[in-house]
Amino acid sequence: MSPYNEKQLAVRNASQQALYNYHQSQRQLGDAVELGHHLSELSKRRKTSPLKGMQKYLTKPGTLMLAGGLPDPSYFPFASIGGEAMAADAYAVQSQTMPKKQGWLDWLLGKGNDKTSTITIPRYPAAKGEMSLADSLQYGPATGVALLQTFIHDFAERVYRPAYKNWTVLIHVGNTDGWSRAVQTLCNPGEFILTEEWTYPSAVANSAPYDVLPVPVGMDSEGMSAVKLEEVLANWNEEERGAKRPHVMYTVPIGQNPCGMTMGVERKKEIYEICVKYDVIIVEDDPYYFLQEGSYVHKSSRTTPTTSDDSETFINSLAPSYVSIDYQGRVIRLDTFSKTIAPGSRMGFFTCNPLFAERLERQGETSVQRPCGFGQALIGQLLTKQWGLDSYIRWLHGLQAQYTARRDTLVDALLDSFEFSLAYADGAGYLNGLPVYSCFPKGGLGLQRREKQVGRVLSFAAPTSGMFVWVTVHFDALPPVPTPDDPEAPHDHETRLWVRLAESGLVVAPGGWFAATPEVREADPNEGHYRIAFSMGPLDELKKGMKIFGKEVHAYFEESLRRGA
């Protein structure tokens, strides 16, 4: 029997806009299904909070609280804290690269609003319910400062539109903490988790010590492949694997890390249905959700897009989150303020069912407790008082435009360093269906007789979301790496080229880090991968970096061929 009712089915099948309209009357949605069997033994052993029984007295006006070791707020050494906050429309929302002969910073800032305004959080609240240090710097529940909790809930409702009724949010100290808590709440040692074959290494480093290892799932142009996922789950051999079929998935569906794809709603529905069928919990790590840059268009044919700065239009332009189709409550969404405010915020939130949220909260109580009060006060005041929901969405829209300009700048500069051709990839690889740039040596390699054999040296699909360009270098034409005298020295092309780049003043992320398993990394020894970030620094430095990259790739090929010749 189907665990969901017809109304829920209707939601699943609706278009994104219809889905949104439908959600306006959220009261009609059903609650999350029973998922308690997914909890780990560790999580089940956590007791409920001993404060539960006390709760009714804690909120009774006039009660003298001499229970907890709370320092008097007069002992906090700050009479107030505050800051100069940027305007929410500080960055333009029209996406284009820098016009010729104008400084990039001037241009970018000139397009927006460079005014700042002062925010202040006093020791004691200026009025009932307002932000204060007495509240935010004090001990308190792991759910965080109430004002911020409300904001986060409203934000998730407005932007992600969960497809069931009793969803909730819970603050955490960033997605690393979020994923760490999810692993401990859901996984027992010896279990496997489903991940994309190329994935965020920190997620693996997080779960592996708990003996929870990744099972790589093949990818294509939208990230994780539904077909490959079904294959892994349908053919799971418990005996052979020494573990039961995975019941937890870790996925980065937007700005897939490291490959940069964007997963649309149709693919998400396919994967979601497979997860319903095999009873899998989806942990959606989505730090780049608002950095959806869209398709890259080469500068030769790029036009200035006109976009509205209306928040609703912006939200509707984004590929929806898994939670928007999650009619059963089997998605734990991880949001972070690291990319939208600052990494040092060490703050983010879960969107999930209340059963998981309660266990994740208990886990938080005995580890991080709650996010830093200085951060909660400043971010909370900025979001709830200075900006508000609509303005925060406008800020996100501005960031999206900035990252689009950066993405375009880096890809432009990368292509400038090579001869290239563009074609839609076909075949079984993870680029299948994507427009892929094949890059060839520019002006020859100085080794004419070898040139034909070399062919493309580099290929990549420009990312549609996120902060990174993921490039593949094709070493097929090169002779094997000579065995180095020093056993510590790199003995593969990927590492050797990486060292060469670093010695030349450019540090990118070595692709091998991102392989879910050694098998993924070693699948094709003639391919090397590099993840190049376009998130930081002046645009000129991105260009300079790509010049170094182009030059050193050429030189590496030339020298290797010369050696082999």
Added chain:
Amino acid sequence: MSPYNEKQLAVRNASQQALYNYHQSQRQLGDAVELGHHLSELSKRRKTSPLKGMQKYLTKPGTLMLAGGLPDPSYFPFASIGGEAMAADAYAVQSQTMPKKQGWLDWLLGKGNDKTSTITIPRYPAAKGEMSLADSLQYGPATGVALLQTFIHDFAERVYRPAYKNWTVLIHVGNTDGWSRAVQTLCNPGEFILTEEWTYPSAVANSAPYDVLPVPVGMDSEGMSAVKLEEVLANWNEEERGAKRPHVMYTVPIGQNPCGMTMGVERKKEIYEICVKYDVIIVEDDPYYFLQEGSYVHKSSRTTPTTSDDSETFINSLAPSYVSIDYQGRVIRLDTFSKTIAPGSRMGFFTCNPLFAERLERQGETSVQRPCGFGQALIGQLLTKQWGLDSYIRWLHGLQAQYTARRDTLVDALLDSFEFSLAYADGAGYLNGLPVYSCFPKGGLGLQRREKQVGRVLSFAAPTSGMFVWVTVHFDALPPVPTPDDPEAPHDHETRLWVRLAESGLVVAPGGWFAATPEVREADPNEGHYRIAFSMGPLDELKKGMKIFGKEVHAYFEESLRRGA
């Protein structure tokens, strides 16, 4: 063969002052002994940081870093943050309760310095090495902002004076996180940890889900008893217990939670030697270190103490930390800014050997990453620039005086509610050797014929450190609690009296929470315990609270006796 050399032995046997003088020439101390066998399986499975190999390029000037997903600092929505900081000498260091006929707040503040000064942290550093948002709000190593890391190291060296050479510090997000990391770094499931018989419940709630349970060690007037510790370790029966002898101790030696004792250096040396003998790692959770209030003197004979505000004198007046006698490096000290800056700081630090520190750092990288940058910037700027080391110590001294005044006020008010006598306790209990107040009903219980049988209803030793008074209520004279109709209703004296207090507007912490095991809690069913905090609120409220407490204890006894009569 002894694992330490003669010089180290000399340190152990020196007096505190000689020890300090000795430490002036720290270069002569030895390194920590090899303690790698204490690491948990989980901890051993953590890989070293993949950035290790990259390190030399990361610090090379002029290198373009396009590896990590670091947002450009121009996208942080604050141009600057800051605050109005109190003066380090805001609070007087002379400890006395409020003179008659003067408001307490006026008096306390009047004794200090009520000026504030503005601190600001700009987006980009004003000069090389200065605090900036570009640094503190960015991703970075789990060791935190460099300026703060240096300050913490200097602070630990100055105040705690570790007795070995290669000790180090590592920032964490508060002692709950600190203890959580220590458990995961040191303990395997199924192991036991040594704790005081009455202990901090959050520490137990933290380790218990990992199947790491406490073994209670008996206490006396200085907290954990060395004799009882030796008993537990010497008589450990691995087969009977189903686990090997504990190799980790959790202890709160200053302001023992909940009992409020202060452990001196001699007791610490005894316990340390037992830990050397049985190879036990000591985790010293020391949030109340600077709240050493000293002996309580009843207001009838109290005199105003004169104390110097010199930082060296203050430091030397404090009972030393375990690390000051830790010549082997087997202590993990947990410090927190929760009681000295604010709980919302969510910041503290480990002081320990470099092997443990490296593993604790790896654990941090995959959970909390690093403390919130807003907090690091504000606290860092306050401590390193606005105040400096000496002034911070002066601030701590002021807090000590404040808490002493609070302790005195609460104990005064508690004694005012009863007839009392004072005597040094003898016997085997945890009050042994302490001056204990026995409290008797005031003005009779209105049930004259029963009075003689009642005797003392309450006893306690005034705390010498910390934030709490721990009282024992003696229910011996009362008839048994009638079986309630409602099975959810409280069926023991401790809980019934707690509910009565709460209904009357006073919430204290129920003593049962603090029992390390159910056996400790149930050892004497005729005793009930309550932990009363004096840390927060106006002094008048502390007095009001103790009036309620006195009144309701009287009423509870009266009603119970009437019922039983």
